[in-house]
Amino acid sequence: MLKQKNIFILFVGCCLGVLFSTAGSVLADKDAEQNEQAVSLPFEELRTFTEVFGRIKQDYVETVSDKDLLENAIRGMLVGLDPHSSYLDTEEYKELKVGTTGRFGGLGIQVTMEDGFVKVISPIDDTPAQRAGIEPGDLIIKLDDQPVKGMSLTNAVKIMRGEVGSKIVLTIVREGEEAPFDVTLVRDIIKVKSVRSRILEDGFGYIRISSFQSPTGEALKDAVDELKKENGGPLKGLVLDLRNNPGGVLDGAVSVSDAFLNSGKIVYTEGRIKDSQMEFNATPGDLLDGAPIVVLINAGSASASEIVAGALQDHKRAIIMGTKSFGKGSVQTIMPTGNGGAVKITTARYFTPAGRSIQATGIEPDIELERLKLESLEASSFKPIKEADLSGHLANGNGKKTKTPENTKENDNEEDPKGVDMRDYPLKEALNLLKGIVILK
Incomplete structure (x- = not known):
């Protein structure tokens, strides 16, 4: 018991030291009531923590180091907050940086x-x-x-x-x-080319953004210029495909939204600390000069994708088509720690220009499409029997060779001459909608 009490006194002493060392800055900014709450310690909870810590050190079947116990406690503290907050040790932090900056x-x-x-x-x-x-x-x-x-x-x-x-x-x-x-x-x-484009039909362009990186805004502008050049003039309409786009850099999402808006709010964030309160606004200039846009989204469209879809939807600049998006409307900040690791913690929520939180609700499409799976007959196990399959069938009367399933071309993977994937139902619907809007105008 004496050993456990000593551990408790040492632990509480460390906590008090940390809290009192930061109390000066807290006192300077908060009123008296907030100060009292800021420096108050949950002594009962700390006592329980210390008791469990001591029990593990004394009774667990194997010896566990203090470092491992405290590190696991930190992990549990962060994991319990939300799915996106976590503690990264030195190796994990290095892995994260490799994943975002290296091959x-x-x-x-x-x-x-x-x-x-x-x-x-x-x-x-x-x-x-x-x-x-x-x-x-x-x-x-x-x-x-x-x-x-x-x-x-x-x-x-x-x-x-x-x-x-x-x-x-x-x-x-x-x-x-x-x-x-x-x-x-x-x-x-893994090499990610974030922007791809092509002409669907005369006057109608298609741009696919697979993720948002810092250069995505510039890449989008280049893609629109190429489409205009290939089309031989301004575009009548554009399909912006954000399906299965998991997000990425906030600046990339802002740049893409700004490319189609002349003014107004794009997105803003709210959190408890000053640095988490940001607002981004559009600058004059619409790359398409008001030509209609259809944005395709699905359950794999998350974070930055939802920022773009939400901004264009709120400003009535685009029609959102597809299925409800993922619903990740939170901002994570990575804070390096003194031991070479880092803490990734959620610090804010995104809000669309109209004040809608994306978090856990996602973006509801203006036009919802059912999920369909088109499958060729060749892909199924059932093969219909034809005359040519019958044993002893008559030869063709015109002297032509009998076609067999092997030399008969039935390819449902082809695109039409203008580049529309015939299996892509949402894309075909988006193109049809653009055509209808142009006709009505």
């Missing part, structure tokens, strides 16, 4: 945690995850037969990264599927 072997998948499992926000274009058919909302329950339950998001991401060319098996639970299934992926260098 690494990975799967190309944006994830979060939900109920102890890794949940897919969206796959990134042209990556192993996207090519393997990973979908927004998929739950990853195993990584190479290793259960994800109880694993931190950082550790899960670390396992998914690895040497380029190496394989990993993800066990997936998907809504609508009766049982979990395995997907084998081969790690690759």
Whole structure:
């Protein structure tokens, strides 16, 4: 008991030292009532914490270092706040910086945690995850037969990264599927080209933004200029595709929104500290000179994507089409710690120009589209029997060779001459809507 009391006194003493060292700045800015609340300590809770700490040190089946116990306590304190706040030790912090600034072997998948499992926000274009058919909302329950339950998001991401060319098996639970299934992926260098564009039909352009980076705004302007040049003049309308775009840099989202707005608020943030209160406004100049825009979103459109969709929707500058977006309307700040690690903590919420919080609600499309899956007959197990399949069938009377399924061209993967993917139902609907708006004008 004496040892436990000593630990308690030392721990409370450290807490008091930290709090009193910062109390001067607190006292300078707050009134007397707030000061009293700021320096008050939860002694009962600290006593319980110290008691548990002592019990573990004394009775746990194996010896545990003070460093591990306190680090785990910090992790638990942050994880209990929300899915996006976490503690990063030195190695994890280094991994985070590599993931955002360097080249690494990975799967190309944006994830979060939900109920102890890794949940897919969206796959990134042209990556192993996207090519393997990973979908927004998929739950990853195993990584190479290793259960994800109880694993931190950082550790899960670390396992998914690895040497380029190496394989990993993800066990997936998907809504609508009766049982979990395995997907084998081969790690690759993840290179994200955030903006792609093409002409759909004469006068109608298409721009796909797969993620928001610092140069995305400039890349968008270049894409619009190229489309105008290819079209031989101004565009009649534009489809802006933000489906499965997991977000990214706030400045990129602001730049993209500003490109189509002449004035007004784009987004603002609110939090408890002064630095978390920001407001971004549009500057004069619309790249399309008022030509209609349809923005495509889905459940994989998150964060910065929702900022763009919300801004254009509130200003009635675009029609939002698709399915409800992901609903990540919070801002995370990474704060390095003295030991070489960092704390990632949620510091603010996003709000659209009309004052709507995106958090946990998402963006409701103006025109909602049902999720459809188009599948060719070739992809199914059933093959219809034709005359040519019958044994001893008569030869063609005109002397032509009988076509067999092998030499008959039935390719539903083709695009039409103007570049519309015939399987992409939302894109076709967006183009039809743009045409209708132009006709009405």
